[in-house]
Amino acid sequence: MISERCAACKNQRRKCPSDCIFSPCFPANDPQKFACVHKIYGGSNVGKMLQGIPTYLREQAANALYLEAKWRIHDPVYGCVGIISSLYEQIQNAEIELAKIQTQITFYKLQTQRIEAEPNSEVLQAQSSNMEQFEWDNPTIASWFN
Amino acid sequence: MSMNTSCSGSPSGGGGGGSSSGGGGSSGGGGPCGACKFLRRKCVPGCIFAPYFDSEQGATHFAAVHKVFGASNVSKLLMNIPVHKRLDAVVTICYEAQARLRDPVYGCVAHIFALQQQIVNLQAELSYLQGYLATLELPHPPQPPPIPPQPTLAPPTLSISDLPPPHPTPASTATVPITYDLSSLFEPMAQTSWAMHNRPIDAPRQFLSSDTSSLQSSGDGGGGGDLQTLAHELLRRHRVDPTAPVACSSAPSSSQSHSK
Numbered sequence: 001m002i003s004e005r006c007a008a009c010k011n012q013r014r015k016c017p018s019d020c021i022f023s024p025c026f027p028a029n030d031p032q033k034f035a036c037v038h039k040i041y042g043g044s045n046v047g048k049m050l051q052g053i054p055t056y057l058r059e060q061a062a063n064a065l066y067l068e069a070k071w072r073i074h075d076p077v078y079g080c081v082g083i084i085s086s087l088y089e090q091i092q093n094a095e096i097e098l099a100k101i102q103t104q105i106t107f108y109k110l111q112t113q114r115i116e117a118e119p120n121s122e123v124l125q126a127q128s129s130n131m132e133q134f135e136w137d138n139p140t141i142a143s144w145f146n
Numbered sequence: 147m148s149m150n151t152s153c154s155g156s157p158s159g160g161g162g163g164g165s166s167s168g169g170g171g172s173s174g175g176g177g178p179c180g181a182c183k184f185l186r187r188k189c190v191p192g193c194i195f196a197p198y199f200d201s202e203q204g205a206t207h208f209a210a211v212h213k214v215f216g217a218s219n220v221s222k223l224l225m226n227i228p229v230h231k232r233l234d235a236v237v238t239i240c241y242e243a244q245a246r247l248r249d250p251v252y253g254c255v256a257h258i259f260a261l262q263q264q265i266v267n268l269q270a271e272l273s274y275l276q277g278y279l280a281t282l283e284l285p286h287p288p289q290p291p292p293i294p295p296q297p298t299l300a301p302p303t304l305s306i307s308d309l310p311p312p313h314p315t316p317a318s319t320a321t322v323p324i325t326y327d328l329s330s331l332f333e334p335m336a337q338t339s340w341a342m343h344n345r346p347i348d349a350p351r352q353f354l355s356s357d358t359s360s361l362q363s364s365g366d367g368g369g370g371g372d373l374q375t376l377a378h379e380l381l382r383r384h385r386v387d388p389t390a391p392v393a394c395s396s397a398p399s400s401s402q403s404h405s406k
Contacts, residue, residue: 041215042215042216042218042219045213045216049250057251060252061252064252065253067255068255072242077238078235079242080254080255080258081241081254083258087261087265088261090265091264091268094268094269097272098271098275101272105279108282112282
């Protein structure tokens with residue numbers, strides 16, 4: 001029975017030994033994985049990195065290397081840092097949205113409390129129907145509700 | 147910030163570092179650049195690393211880059227990048243290299259996972275509060291809301307059979323289970339369509355354990371302080387205008403022209 005070479009050994013055009021460090025991480029059915037990693041890190045560097053990792057974590061490490069290599073190929077300047085940057089931006093946007101909604105919730109709760117406290121106050125009801133009536137110290141926040 | 151010193155695209159005094167001074171650091175009286183110093187080779191005029199690795203701390207940073215990527219691979223990468231973008235590229239490469247050395251298994255992918263999880267949590271909280279806000283806008287007062295639930299998703303499924311988790315420190319016997327479903331990240335372009343596009347939460351991912359917070363917090367201080375400083379610097383530059391020439395790129399450009 002002829003054992004198939006792993007993707008790394010196929011790429012390097014060499015014989016794949018039975019204890020090849022790459023074979024569990026770079027199976028023959030996914031040649032692109034090793035090609036990406038090889039392009040960015042180089043085969044020997046990958047081998048050295050994998051050797052320093054416990055066997056049961058090597059596949060995870062290889063996958064992580066593949067991801068980073070793929071992102072670096074896709075964006076040669078920023079690589080995965082571009083991904084991190086966009087994630088930080090999304091977090092920031094989400095936090096802003098969250099703050100807006102929490103402010104709106106607080107407003108409605110206050111409105112409800114006022115109505116319950118003085119149910120006969122027509123003035124209060126008229127005033128509280130429009131959030132823009134509130135005086136905002138920060139005009140930027142006020143513009144959120146326009 | 148050490149990165150500024152070592153990867154100094156900004157003009158420095160013409161003395162020892164000379165990474166981006168008139169001589170480009172590779173010729174004149176500046177001595178070899180950090181890369182050539184590390185590689186123990188002659189720093190030729192026009193050395194591609196000279197503008198970015200000064201002879202002081204640049205050698206330390208280049209050591210990490212060399213260990214992870216290799217000098218020739220980095221050189222090839224930089225050759226394919228416009229000159230005005232090379233500083234950013236070097237900074238990001240240094241960041242990845244240092245992240246990989248700190249976490250040999252996941253590198254900076256661990257950070258990405260932590261941020262991804264944070265976005266999922268925020269999105270869940272946002273959805274919940276939007277629903278609650280909708281009830282508040284109804285005519286009759288709603289019931290007081292229960293305590294906002296923690297974003298609970300379906301139990302995570304393991305894409306890789308139970309592996310003991312990695313550890314942020316160099317590989318050792320891990321004590322806190324952390325597993326990552328890396329298969330969910332194999333679509334690089336999908337990363338930009340999270341959270342704010344109101345996508346339904348995807349198939350369950352691996353949850354980072356409480357060690358995530360320590361990973362994040364440790365990234366802010368302790369041993370990750372330098373890395374975090376570098377990350378913040380990168381983000382600051384990236385946010386300014388990723389397409390515009392880097393402010394200090396004129397120095398390496400001029401140094402390149404001088405060296406040429």
